[in-house]
Amino acid sequence: MPAGHILLHRDSALVPTAQGVIVASKGKVSALLDFDGGDVAEVERVIASGWQGIPPNVDTIGVAVHPVDGSIYFGLGTAAFNNAYLVDQAGNSAFNLASPRGTIQRIKPDLSGRETVCTGVRFTIGMEFNQANELFATDQEGATWLANGNPFDELLHVLPGRHYGSPPRRPRHLPKVFDEPSLFDYGPQHQSTCGFVLNLPREPADKKPYSASGSQATQRTKISSGRCCSPRGNGGQTALK
Template sequence: MRLLLSLLLVVLSLPVQAALPLDRLTLPPGFHIAVYADQVPNAREIALGAKGTVFVGSNSAGKVYALTDANGDGVAEKTRVIASGLQLPVGVAFKGGDLYVSAVSRIYVLRDIENHLDDPPKPALVTDKLPTETHHGWKFIAFGPDGKLYVPIGAPCNICDPAPAHGKLIRMNPDGSGWEDVARGIRNTVGFDWQPGSKRLWFTDNGRDLLGDDVPSDELNEITRPGEHFGYPYCHQGDILDPEFGKGHSCKDYVPPVLKLGAHVASLGMRFYEGKQFPASYKGAIIVAEHGSWNRTKKSGYRVMTARLNGSKVVSYEPLITGFEQDESAWGRPADVQPLPDGSLLVSDDLAGVVYRVTYKP
């Protein structure tokens, strides 16, 4: 009897996650959202393995997760921790059976990971030569069509002139060699993807703080040639000179954003949607996770958006998911988006520690 009582007390003492208020979320007609996995603390960037494994990085949790949906019912029945004790391992990128993980100044790789989910290998070091600052030091990473690993190096500050070591996007070979600058004048990008067809790289960038509630805007940018400069810290949102660092500069000398996303919305992960499940109007569109403001009188962001394109021009920017914040109180913060092969869409939420799955059925 005492043993049963002891076991009962242990069970009762375990943390119980409150039911998520998914009924508060609003999506366009025909769209549905459900929980894919709910034990993913600080869920950030998502990457897909060749065998269907969903890999998720984290921020302060210091962990990398592997989610598996073996029976194909749209819910991950198993969540494994495949790496832990890492420094802000936000970024995950899969290539050739291996999972690459960012950890501020380091990139690691877990070899042949999908064949070792239950006995994951020790992360092997790819490079430890990246800057050590943790201010904007977490990194969204991805492999490009050229087979190279793209890695952002954010500004180590709110506003400063960090060139040439910071404020840029670089690429390297999978073994950590052959570093090249791709673009400069970037404050902090935590999401980028390549447009199908043109193969041009598009990225979100977070605007600086402490210029007021409504300026500057976060940006959606397109790189049309290597080495372009997108303005930071001299020019913000393509048309506002910085009060301190803008002196002697002209915004005309820098690449303006394709779209202003709004002030302090904290635009993070973004992907092009090429699936067939969503309506045809979503084909080729960019899905953007807006993490949400922390420094605004009235909150902004806290939603997932759709940017429809005509070539390199954005023709609309409309909500896909809203309702993570009501009455100035947020219970969820979208961090990344990732289409699945069946055309559904995963959305990570680092506040709720959840990955959602969005489907369409009219």
């Protein structure tokens, strides 16, 4: 089940001769490429895969392209939504901060590899960069399966190396993290946000679309992490103002 996509225009750094879309789906991130301009993809190019699978269909989630270097960001869902610390019958935790599960990943611009940007996320369905090249993401949190967990979904200002509290620090199972606070919390948990958009000027429909690698990035209005954000009732999306 696809759970995140972003347009890839013909002058992108990834494939300069094709347009298409980058799609996050179960077990992979793919570029669906249209080389002849017919608005139908002829080629699927898998650009990231190989992580350990999980039972839910919601697996690889959310996609964003860095406006300057063209690197691709995506989320990997938590290893076990109903057992966050991976505790066995003996009470021992198998949770591993080095695992890519429950993280946001960055694919290098030349597709030569990927790296972990942050940990402590659950299901980061929506992602987008602002004009200042800051990454924001929505995270479907919720305390349904985690005693004393966060009862709200979150809007995150994603910073490298941070842990965003899913699962949160615990003296026994996860003592060596600091839980970075969210930018904004909202409900109902699990389902209030399946995507969001930054409230920025957009190119008119009859103009050339925004390119992740082009100079048009400078035309976007800056949205900083200190500005206000608010939920809105439009199918589960949240706007930053």
